[in-house]
Amino acid sequence: MSPAVLDLPQPGQSPADPDEYIGALMRWHFSAETGSPFWLRRAASLPFDPIADVRGFDDLRLFPNVVDEFREVPVADLIPRGLRGADRVVAGVYESGGTTGLPKRFVMFDRWMDFALGWDEHHYADLGTANVLAIAPSGPHMFGEFARRRARRHDGLLFTIDLDPRWIKRLIERGDTAESERYVAHIVDQAAHILRTQPVGILITTPPLLERLTRHDDLVELIRKEVRFLCWSGAHMDADTHEILRTEIFPGIPLKGLYGSTTILGMSRERDTERPDGLASFDPPSPYIVFRVVDPATGDDVPVGTRGQVVMNHLTKYALIPNNLERDLALKLEPPAGWLGCSVADVGPVATFGDHTVIEGVY
Amino acid sequence: MQVDGGVQIDALGPAGPYRARARQPLAALSGAAIGEISQVPALYVRRTLAAMRAAPVVPGAVRFDALDRAAELFLTATLGGFAPDEYVELVSTASGVPRGVVRQSVEWIADVLRSQRHTVELARPHGAVADWRHEKTLTGSAVWARRGDLFAVHAAGNTPAVHGLWPEALALGYKVVVRPSSREPYTAFRLVEALRTAGFPPATITLLPTDHTVADILIEESDFAIVYGGQDVVDKYAAIPTVLAQGPGRSKILITADVDWREHIDVIAGSVSHLGGTACTCATAVLVEGDPEPLAAALADRLGRIPSLPPDHPDAILTVAPTASVVAIDRYLHQVAGDARALLGGDGIVDVLPTGGAVLRPAVHLVDSPTAPQLGVELPFPCVWVGPWRPEDGIAPLRDSLVLTAMTGRAELIDALLDEPSIINLYLGDNPTTWLRPGIPHDGYLSERLMRTKGMIRSAVA
Incomplete structure (x- = not known):
């Protein structure tokens, strides 16, 4: 049913020709028999014809940013009609963090999720069997399900903790520092109990929570002894903190980040080596997830080596989410040869976004 | 701090100088570049404070001798690559404070350092002994004791004289962490260097340049803090008895x-x-x-x-x-x-x-x-x-x-x-509002906040 060019590549297989890919993608999402009710409905109010006018990556800029509509739209309407069989297996409905207003909802498909999880697989290649501790949001957030699948790939057990990032944000928004501190201490206590009693090979968490763990010498000792891989995601980590964690606190334990978002149903992977300035660089899985970095004032692409606001695109047969202006600022990097868009480094939050002050908090 | 390509104000941490990758430019009044100042992250601040808490307190007599030496070094030594005159010039160039005024402030700070032995004596309640080993405790006495361990300074850059208050905390046996002004960090840097050279171990006196968000952590995590600023700063900390806000004097x-x-x-x-x-x-x-x-x-x-x-x-x-x-x-x-x-x-x-x-x-x-x-x-x-x-x-x-x-x-x-x-x-009478002498309180003796008396009675064997 779906054209082969839209199939996710097998390991070792090179990604599709970009222009051919984008063209096939437009035909898929905007044909009555394969597109989603949402896009077929939405196409009527677009001032251009996606199939005729969008012939390559650059033409995607014609699209408006529609993610705000994902706060209200019935999620079933986001499912492309053309998906069949194994392609149609849903992994879950996930929501954006709610950092900027009400959450947006997305449908995550099983096949895509497995591909997205495999994007940084080589980092984990030598770990073998390992249990996973995820000190990260579960519930409507994709973070938790990624951790579950990570554990499965390592024939390991997954240990989790309930963490409600939206509640922490409410507390911080209210200026209730004391209560948010108590909540985070409660999270750390639970993680500590798992670390003290269970072998954990892979620790997945956010930078603020990782930093909280390091305030306890006994937990640092336990992590040094047991944990063989530290994965961070969900918030910014500056180069100095990164270096102290890597060289002083957890020397010899790989510390790798993922930079992504529920709104792209996936993430970019950290490169194997840091830049000379100590910053982690992130490559998205082009052409399925593609970044741009733009001047917040004009919306134009900034030159490589310049900071700007991140625009994310999810471009698969499972979903079409073009031109999503994220809350982050980042340094634009040259992508690997032949890839669409750009890579990024030095990701951090924009101070205000729309009408909401962005609160990074623990997530 | 003097290196090719300009001045570098590094953090002075418990394990020595630390240059962060995050740095802010330092400029002269004219706009000319002077160099850069490190901006240490929260993680570095917390680890520094933890190391400071773990460090032993320098004994009283050693502290006073070191303060005397620090006064001399602050006045006369080349510290961080800067001779005294070069330092004065740097402060003046960066802050617009006339050189003569900077020199006056430098003299004042040196006076303060030298007189701590005396100041601390003046401030101690008559009934209290400074050391529990004093024979008075054999028959029962008050002993002067610290209420905390860590003292944070959120310094201002309008005049070097702001550094004349906190040495009293060091003299009382507190460990002191200084967050320098980002406009004029040179005095704080020089003073911390002088104190370290004079014998204070690095984990007892540190310099942590940070941005404002991280500076709040420094204040929250210390036992006491002194903070300089406008009325907004005074209002912000008004309800927190452990923060001594130095605002408009009026x-x-x-x-x-x-x-x-x-x-x-x-x-x-x-x-x-x-x-x-x-x-x-x-x-x-x-x-x-x-x-x-x-x-x-x-x-x-x-x-x-x-x-x-x-x-x-x-x-x-x-x-x-x-x-x-x-x-x-x-x-x-x-x-x-x-x-x-x-x-x-x-x-x-x-x-x-x-x-x-x-x-x-x-x-x-x-x-x-x-x-x-x-x-x-x-x-x-x-x-x-x-x-x-x-x-x-x-x-x-x-x-x-x-x-x-x-x-x-x-x-x-x-x-x-x-x-x-x-x-x-x-x-x-005929005394200016600006009259100050070491040993005379400026906003009370710091020890009024930082110290308390404890009752003690002991037997001869103890």
Whole structure:
């Protein structure tokens, strides 16, 4: 049913020709028999014809940013009609963090999720069997399900903790520092109990929570002894903190980040080596997830080596989410040869976004 | 800190200097680049504070000897690659504080360091011994003990003299972490270097340059903190007894009718212009029983004669700042002055120098009531409000003063002023509000907050 060019590549297989890919993608999402009710409905109010006018990556800029509509739209309407069989297996409905207003909802498909999880697989290649501790949001957030699948790939057990990032944000928004501190201490206590009693090979968490763990010498000792891989995601980590964690606190334990978002149903992977300035660089899985970095004032692409606001695109047969202006600022990097868009480094939050002050908090 | 390509202000951590990848530019008043200052992340701050807490307290006698040595080093040594004169020049270039004023502040800091042995003795309650080993505890005595372990300093950059307060905490046995001003971090750096060279172990005195968000962590995680800033800062920390906010001093002078102000005009003018008007002890308001206008006119005449000079001129007194910020201060002054009558500075306080920046010229305004709101407006240059006072106005107009110089012979009035809790220091007669000596409290002895007495009785074997 779906054209082969839209199939996710097998390991070792090179990604599709970009222009051919984008063209096939437009035909898929905007044909009555394969597109989603949402896009077929939405196409009527677009001032251009996606199939005729969008012939390559650059033409995607014609699209408006529609993610705000994902706060209200019935999620079933986001499912492309053309998906069949194994392609149609849903992994879950996930929501954006709610950092900027009400959450947006997305449908995550099983096949895509497995591909997205495999994007940084080589980092984990030598770990073998390992249990996973995820000190990260579960519930409507994709973070938790990624951790579950990570554990499965390592024939390991997954240990989790309930963490409600939206509640922490409410507390911080209210200026209730004391209560948010108590909540985070409660999270750390639970993680500590798992670390003290269970072998954990892979620790997945956010930078603020990782930093909280390091305030306890006994937990640092336990992590040094047991944990063989530290994965961070969900918030910014500056180069100095990164270096102290890597060289002083957890020397010899790989510390790798993922930079992504529920709104792209996936993430970019950290490169194997840091830049000379100590910053982690992130490559998205082009052409399925593609970044741009733009001047917040004009919306134009900034030159490589310049900071700007991140625009994310999810471009698969499972979903079409073009031109999503994220809350982050980042340094634009040259992508690997032949890839669409750009890579990024030095990701951090924009101070205000729309009408909401962005609160990074623990997530 | 002196390296090729400019000055680097590194953090001075428990394990030595630390240069963060995150750095902010340091600039001279003229805009010329001086170098960079590290901005350490929260993680580094917390680890530093943890290491400081774990470090042993330096014994009292060792502390006082080290403070003496630090005074000498601070005055005379080449520290961080800077000889004393080079350091003074750097501070002056960066902050616009005249070199002469910087030198005065340096002398003051050295005096403070040298006199800690004495200051701490003066501040200790009569009933308390400094060391539990004292024989008095055998029969029962109070022992002076620390209430905490870590003291944080959130320093300001308007004058190096702000570093004259916190050495008392070090003398009391606290470990001190200093967050320097990002405009003038050189004095803090030099002082911390001097103290370390003099024998304080690195984990007992550290320098942590940070951005404002991280600076809050420093204050939250320390046992006590001293913070410099405006009224906003004072309000922010008003409810937190462990934070000593140093805000506007709103120091005042009162002259009653039994005193002829003409004999004291030099002291009054000096109170306004001392250190270029940048100190919180500088007089902001002068209240006169009788007609205030002649005094205001005489004051305007004295202050008007102070020359506009570049900060490197040996006779310079007035602070120089970037022209744009002087223009902004001028605009603000005219806005708040409202119906006050300008006797000096009414046509602007901005005096642009050919060598760059602008001098903040003095301003004298006359108000018609002791309750005029202008009397509480403190600005960072010689800016004074002169108004009338009558005995029936009482002490209300004199409240909220870091220093009140009362030129009066009325003992009952003096009693009332001494009993007024919001007057922090009371000077009488021919003494400027800016008078300071080591051993005399500035905002109480620090030990009033940092120390307590504990009862002790012990048997000879203990």
